Structures are given as C-alpha cells and as structure tokens.
Amino acid sequence: MKRSPFYSNIFLYRLEMSILHKGKYRKRFQDVVDLIEGNITSVCELCFGDIFIAEFCRKNNISWMGIDLSPEFCRYAQGKGFNATLDNVLTAELPNTDMYIIQGSLYHFKDKIDKFFDRLLKKKGSIIIAEPVRNFSSSDNFIGRLARRASNAGIGHNSFRYDHKSLIDELRRQQLRSPYEYEVIHIDREMLIKITCP
Numbered sequence: 001m002k003r004s005p006f007y008s009n010i011f012l013y014r015l016e017m018s019i020l021h022k023g024k025y026r027k028r029f030q031d032v033v034d035l036i037e038g039n040i041t042s043v044c045e046l047c048f049g050d051i052f053i054a055e056f057c058r059k060n061n062i063s064w065m066g067i068d069l070s071p072e073f074c075r076y077a078q079g080k081g082f083n084a085t086l087d088n089v090l091t092a093e094l095p096n097t098d099m100y101i102i103q104g105s106l107y108h109f110k111d112k113i114d115k116f117f118d119r120l121l122k123k124k125g126s127i128i129i130a131e132p133v134r135n136f137s138s139s140d141n142f143i144g145r146l147a148r149r150a151s152n153a154g155i156g157h158n159s160f161r162y163d164h165k166s167l168i169d170e171l172r173r174q175q176l177r178s179p180y181e182y183e184v185i186h187i188d189r190e191m192l193i194k195i196t197c198p
C-alpha cells in the first residue's frame, strides 16, 4: 500500500503537523521531554518521525534509539547521527530501556493493540503515550482531509482516532490484562499519559 507523501518527507511532514497543531508542533515534544527526568538514562522512541526528542536526549547525555517504518525519516535521523532503526514496532526487537515513548501514533496500532501493549509491558521501562484525542480527521473539510491523507504509514489507511473516552477505556482494558499504574499528566489536543509497570 502506497505511503502518505507526508510520511516520506520530513519537511512536508513538519508543515502538515504545524497546520494540524495550529503552530504548536514543537511544543508537543516539549511536553513529552519534560517527563524525561530523574534516573532516566535511556529512551526508546517508537514511531519517532521527527528528531526533537532525540536532540533533547543528546543534549542531556541520555541514550536514544528510535524505530520507525518510514525509510526517509530514518535516513534523516541517521544523517544527524541518531540511532534510528527502520522497522515495524510490532515485530522489531525492542531494546531494554528506562523509558518508551510513543507520540501521535498509537492509533496506528488500533487493530493490534493487545500485541502492542503485550510487547511493551513485558519490558520494565515506563511508557509515555502522547496521543491526539481532539481530532480533525473525521471533519469533512480541508483539515480533516489533510489529517486522513497524512496517516498512511504504508500498511493501511488510518481513519480511526482515539478520543478521551476511548483512550481511557483502552488503558483500563489493558490494565485488566496486565496490571500497571497510569497517570494522565495533561489533556490538550494530545492526552499525555505515563504508565508505570509494577
């Protein structure tokens, strides 16, 4: 399946995300890096797309590795000297790390969400999820069409998006399958969640 052009060019992707996030594209990453604190010395960013979190880690002597399906995003990150791996998060070997981060991408795993959580919860690291819960992709206007077009990673269309309720429902359902604590850090366009495994 042909990938969205937005997942094939980092500058086009940034432009599209800046439109969707009304100029707050970089601020979203800041919200996430604010949670990289204390004893965190290593981070694995799933579906990283861009390199803002990687840059923060480099500046702060935190080891970063990223996994993404987009060859162009991986090449861009590798060109900047980052440890980016071209792979599918559902099948890639996941490193042991202090923290896993997935931002703006959980909806890609809707159909295989149990597998996604099982893989991460087997590990010991905390998990940060930043997921859009106020979405435009169901709107029948320019922004809605842009959001829908932008989200094909090459393995299928993604018109599904979480909202506040469906994301919390999913976290609770997963908690019943495999106990963990979660904290909602904040809710804006993205809901920011920290999961701590026992």
Ligand SMILES: C[S@@+](CC[C@H](N)C(=O)[O-])C[C@H]1O[C@@H](n2cnc3c(N)ncnc32)[C@H](O)[C@@H]1O
Residues within 6 Å of the ligand: 007, 017, 046, 047, 048, 049, 050, 067, 068, 069, 070, 073, 087, 088, 089, 090, 102, 103, 104, 105, 108, 151, 153
């Ligand atoms: C909406 S972008 C989010 C990028 C970045 N985390 C952000 O918040 O701006 C989704 C990213 O997930 C990647 N992706 C989608 N499905 C994936 C999978 N199964 N394995 C690895 N990466 C995947 C895409 O290539 C894309 O870079």
